[in-house]
Amino acid sequence: MKTNKTFFRILFLILLLYSFIGCARVHIIETIPRGVHKARILIRSQPTKAKIYIDDQYLGITPIKTDLWYAHDTSINIKAEPMYPNQIPQNIYLRIPPIPDKMTIYMDFKPKISADLEEEEGDIPDRIIVEKIPIIQRIPYAFPIIYFDFDKDDFKEEEKWKVHEITEILDKNKTYILAIHGYCDERGTYDYNIDLSTRRANTIYNYLVKTGINPKQLQIYAHGEIPSLTDEGVELEFRHNRIVYFKLYQQPEEPPKPDEE
Numbered sequence: 001m002k003t004n005k006t007f008f009r010i011l012f013l014i015l016l017l018y019s020f021i022g023c024a025r026v027h028i029i030e031t032i033p034r035g036v037h038k039a040r041i042l043i044r045s046q047p048t049k050a051k052i053y054i055d056d057q058y059l060g061i062t063p064i065k066t067d068l069w070y071a072h073d074t075s076i077n078i079k080a081e082p083m084y085p086n087q088i089p090q091n092i093y094l095r096i097p098p099i100p101d102k103m104t105i106y107m108d109f110k111p112k113i114s115a116d117l118e119e120e121e122g123d124i125p126d127r128i129i130v131e132k133i134p135i136i137q138r139i140p141y142a143f144p145i146i147y148f149d150f151d152k153d154d155f156k157e158e159e160k161w162k163v164h165e166i167t168e169i170l171d172k173n174k175t176y177i178l179a180i181h182g183y184c185d186e187r188g189t190y191d192y193n194i195d196l197s198t199r200r201a202n203t204i205y206n207y208l209v210k211t212g213i214n215p216k217q218l219q220i221y222a223h224g225e226i227p228s229l230t231d232e233g234v235e236l237e238f239r240h241n242r243i244v245y246f247k248l249y250q251q252p253e254e255p256p257k258p259d260e261e
Contacts, residue, residue, distance in 0.1 A: 037144055038069045039099040043078070045107050048087055050080040068099050080105045097245060098145060143169075143246040146204065148184075150242065153199035163204065166246065167211045174214070179247040180204050181221045190224060198222035200244050 043052055045062040052059045055077050059066055068076060080090040087107040094103070144162040146155050155163070170178060182201030184193045201220040209215055 036069060037097070038067045039097075040065055040067050040101075041099055042102045043105070044102065045080055045105045048082070048084045048107050050083060050087070050090075050105065050107055053077075053079040053081070062105075068096060070096050070099075078103070078105075080107060082107055098243065143248075145243050145245045148200055148242040148244070151196070152242075153196060153203050155200075155203060155244075163207055164211075167208060167213060169248075170208070170213050170217055174217070175250065177217050177219060177249045178208075179219050179221060179249060181223060181245050181247070183223050183243050183245075193224040194222050197224055200242075204244050 042065050043059075043062055045052075049062050051061055052064055054066070054068075056079075061083070062080070075093045075095050078092045078094055080092075082089060088110050090105050090107065090109065092105070143166050146159050146162050148155055166178065170176060180201045182197035182199075184196045184200070188196065198220070201222055205215075205218050205220055208218060
């Protein structure tokens, strides 16, 4: 009899243990507030490894992946500290969005500075990768980026919720004006890429007008391709460059012309 009781107690404990394990395996769903977005970036360094800091918080040693979060157009400070002799500390301000898929930091890069500045300052100045500041105030709100398939100018069904979010914001703020920026990848001629990025921007424009948005609240900019680019020792690689993304401005002033951005 005692043996049976002992057996059932052990069985009960085993079942209880399994129930706890089952609860522990429940996935926690990450909730992201509306208007907040993130993208993953791979940070590398050449020709040597480096310690990476983002906004003065230590991240790790290259190569390293991390998520960058943003709720509006902003700058992120990325510092690379040398781990070996004859390498130079790199201090970068990256303007987002869009967020590149890969960033390669060259630890042997030294910016060109004038002799006078070198004598006065004694330090290498920070490098800034950033758009020119618009002549008008930009509204600090980041819409989600809309992605397109290769050589297509119609957005996918799963992208519609992003356009609806834009509609809601513009409908509630009649004095806002939206700049629609169309891009494509590097394949194709310059003229074709300009035409394709224009068609992608127009797709969003026409969809918003059909939902009741005033055309006067919308401006289109076609940029063609987003190339991989090297700017003063830093290489940024964009994989998802078949996109349309948005910037919000205040009326009655006009958004800056493309060459002013």
